C-alpha cells in the first residue's frame with residue numbers, strides 16, 4: 014500500500030491556561046485531522062530515544078524507523094547531504110556557523126542573519142586562505158555552512174553557538190573527548206583563531222560595519238560526524254520509491270540517506286507564510302509517482318519557539334485546512350489504497366519555547382481498517398488510541414505494512 018506521512022514540526026504542546034487548560038492541538042479548529050483520527054487508529058509515539066536530545070534531526074530519523082544508536086552522526090552530515098556534498102569514508106563533516114564575537118562574547122550565532130550571498134563570499138574566501146587538501150568549506154544558507162575535514166576524529170566536545178548567547182567563547186573552544194582526537198581539536202581551534210584574524214577586514218564585513226550591521230568575524234564549527242550508515246527505506250521496508258517534501262535542510266538530508274528524492278516546492282519557506290497549497294499539490298502529484306511521501310511542515314515549531322500560542326494555533330489550522338484537507342480528499346477518493354499518517358516530531362511547548370522529549374500523538378488511516386474510539390486528534394485523545402504507546406520502528410511498520 015502507498016503511504017504518506019504529514020509531519021507538523023513541534024506541533025505537540027502542553028495544556029495552556031489561556032486556552033482553558035487545553036493544548037493548541039485540542040483548541041485549534043481542525044476538522045480534517047479530527048475526521049482522520051476518527052476514521053483511523055491513534056496512539057502515542059516515543060520519537061526521542063533515551064539518551065538523545067530532543068532535536069528535530071533525532072525525532073525525524075526515529076519516525077522513519079532507524080536505530081539512532083547506529084545511524085546518528087549529528088547535524089553536519091545531514092546538511093552536507095542536502096547540500097549535495099558526498100562524504101567519503103574518513104571525512105568528518107561539521108556545521109560551520111559564521112558568528113559575530115564581540116569583546117570575547119558570542120554576540121550573534123547568525124552574524125546578524127548575514128545574507129546567503131554574503132555568507133558565500135566569506136566561505137569562498139576562507140577556502141582560498143585556510144582550505145587545504147584536507148580542509149574544505151562549503152557555502153550553505155545565510156550563516157549555516159559546512160566544513161569537511163579529511164581524516165578528522167569526531168570524538169570532540171563542541172558547543173552549539175545558539176546555546177551560548179553572550180557567553181565568553183574562550184572556555185568554549187573545541188576540546189577532545191578522546192586522546193586520539195587531540196589533533197582534530199587543535200586543527201579546528203587554529204582554524205577558528207585564523208578566521209578571526211582574516212575575517213574582520215573582508216570587504217563584506219567592512220560594508221556591514223559601515224551599515225551598522227553585525228559582522229561575521231569568526232567561524233564556529235560544531236556537530237561533528239561521519240557519513241551515516243543508513244540503509245535506504247527500500248532496503249529496510251521494501252518501498253519501491255519515495256520522496257521528501259520539506260523546506261528544511263536537515264529533513265532533506267535525512268531523505269538523501271533514506272533514499273528519498275527531494276521534491277522542491279516554490280514558496281516553501283519553513284515559516285508561517287509557507288506555500289501550504291503548493292506543498293499539498295506537490296504531495297498529491299507525488300502520490301501518483303512514488304510509493305512513500307514524507308511531507309514536513311516547519312511552521313508550528315517556529316511558533317512554539319516564539320512562545321506564541323495564537324500563532325501556533327493558526328499554523329495548526331493552516332496545516333489542517335490548506336494542506337491536509339486537499340491531501341485527505343485525494344487519499345480518501347483514491348482508486349488505489351493509500352495509508353496516511355499525521356504526527357508531530359516532538360512537542361515544542363509555547364510555555365518553555367523549546368523542544369521536549371514527550372511522546373507525540375499520531376494517527377494512521379488505512380483504507381478498510383477498523384477504526385478505534387478516538388474522535389479528535391490531540392495529545393490527550395491519543396492516549397486512549399488502540400496503538401497505545403509505541404517506539405522504535407513500530408510506527409513506520411504499522412504504516413507501511
Ligand SMILES: [Zn+2]
Nearest residue numbers: 022023069358
Ligand atoms: Zn522538530
